[in-house]
Amino acid sequence: MTTPWGGDLALTRFPEDPRDRLRAWDASDEYLLRHLAAEGVPLSGTVVVVGDRWGALVTALARHAPTQITDSFLTQEATRANLARTGAEPGAVRLLTTQDPPPERIDVLLVRVPKSLALLEDQLLRLAPAVHAGTVVVGTGMVKEIHTSTLRLFERILGPTRTSLAERKARLVFCAPDPALARPGNPWPYSYAVPEGLGAVSGSTVVNHAGVFCADRLDVGTRFFLQHLPDTRGARRVVDLGCGNGVVGTAVALADPAAEVLFVDESFQAVASAEATYKANGVPGHAEFRVGDGLAGVASGSVDIVLNNPPFHSHQATTDATAWRMFTGARRALRPGGELWVIGNRHLGYHVKLRRLFGNGELVASDPKFVVLRAVKR
Numbered sequence: 001m002t003t004p005w006g007g008d009l010a011l012t013r014f015p016e017d018p019r020d021r022l023r024a025w026d027a028s029d030e031y032l033l034r035h036l037a038a039e040g041v042p043l044s045g046t047v048v049v050v051g052d053r054w055g056a057l058v059t060a061l062a063r064h065a066p067t068q069i070t071d072s073f074l075t076q077e078a079t080r081a082n083l084a085r086t087g088a089e090p091g092a093v094r095l096l097t098t099q100d101p102p103p104e105r106i107d108v109l110l111v112r113v114p115k116s117l118a119l120l121e122d123q124l125l126r127l128a129p130a131v132h133a134g135t136v137v138v139g140t141g142m143v144k145e146i147h148t149s150t151l152r153l154f155e156r157i158l159g160p161t162r163t164s165l166a167e168r169k170a171r172l173v174f175c176a177p178d179p180a181l182a183r184p185g186n187p188w189p190y191s192y193a194v195p196e197g198l199g200a201v202s203g204s205t206v207v208n209h210a211g212v213f214c215a216d217r218l219d220v221g222t223r224f225f226l227q228h229l230p231d232t233r234g235a236r237r238v239v240d241l242g243c244g245n246g247v248v249g250t251a252v253a254l255a256d257p258a259a260e261v262l263f264v265d266e267s268f269q270a271v272a273s274a275e276a277t278y279k280a281n282g283v284p285g286h287a288e289f290r291v292g293d294g295l296a297g298v299a300s301g302s303v304d305i306v307l308n309n310p311p312f313h314s315h316q317a318t319t320d321a322t323a324w325r326m327f328t329g330a331r332r333a334l335r336p337g338g339e340l341w342v343i344g345n346r347h348l349g350y351h352v353k354l355r356r357l358f359g360n361g362e363l364v365a366s367d368p369k370f371v372v373l374r375a376v377k378r
């Protein structure tokens with residue numbers, strides 16, 4: 001990526017894959033950086049960057065000691081790698097998660113607009129007390145990511161908002177903070193009850209932090225999965241991989257208090273939701289909650305069952321790379337005879353990948369939209 005200050009940055013996504021053709025930045029990142037340089041925006045105060053997807057923005061601004069706030073473990077790892085690759089001083093960028101207390105004062109707030117409007121709402125409400133009348137607030141995103149509802153959210157929480165002209169299908173959002181604005185209360189996290197007829201978890205409380213998939217209701221895929229979970233009795237360790245709000249792992253723990261359940265997700269919001277869901281239901285037994293890159297760090301052969309509903313989007317890109325890495329990690333972590341249970345849309349063809357990786361694959365259940373598949377490590 002070429003910066004407006006005359007430097008070229010070698011940036012990659014995480015985990016780094018030479019076969020990956022997707023870049024670690026896009027036109028909206030470049031547009032924002034050009035604007036900061038062209039307008040001479042002072043960057044000597046506290047600079048906060050929210051939603052920087054692979055660390056491109058904070059890496060370009062590293063000499064100004066920015067703070068990055070992200071919901072993604074993978075983004076943090078990419079940022080660390082990109083900073084090291086470009087020779088930035090250790091500690092040049094302060095890395096915070098969406099679950100950490102934000103800075104007390106913000107002089108420049110740069111927002112990469114997220115896909116989730118709820119996550120944007122939650123973060124703007126959390127950051128608003130630190131914004132003052134002189135704070136420079138600039139959002140950025142591709143045209144297809146910035147909607148009227150996006151602008152209304154900035155306006156309702158921070159102050160008067162307008163947009164730039166589009167350049168290379170990217171657009172900027174300019175907001176003039178109004179400290180006297182009466183802000184709404186933060187509705188997140190949000191809780192609801194699991195519908196009846198879904199096994200041991202029926203009637204239980206689900207807690208969702210903003211940005212977690214289907215945060216205001218139980219999605220149809222998860223409902224279908226809950227109706228076809230394996231009998232875990234006799235399994236010592238069960239993993240809810242890509243746990244989201246944790247309802248699947250909580251269902252296992254409620255049905256089998258002897259099971260040790262590991263909840264894993266790369267989203268800090270998701271793991272916080274899973275822990276809150278688990279605790280809200282007073283589940284007996286032992287559970288562990290881990291933010292990380294799939295099953296990396298989990299000992300080989302230490303798991304009996306992995307339950308997985310893999311995503312098939314990486315930001316705006318449709319890809320099966322994440323699912324493949326989840327399946328590969330599951331095979332390594334499973335003991336011989338251990339099982340991977342997967343739910344997915346019919347058209348994704350996960351059965352082909354499972355047979356290729358495990359040498360077997362069984363259709364457990366299906367409906368017009370979803371399939372539940374089972375693969376055994378031999």
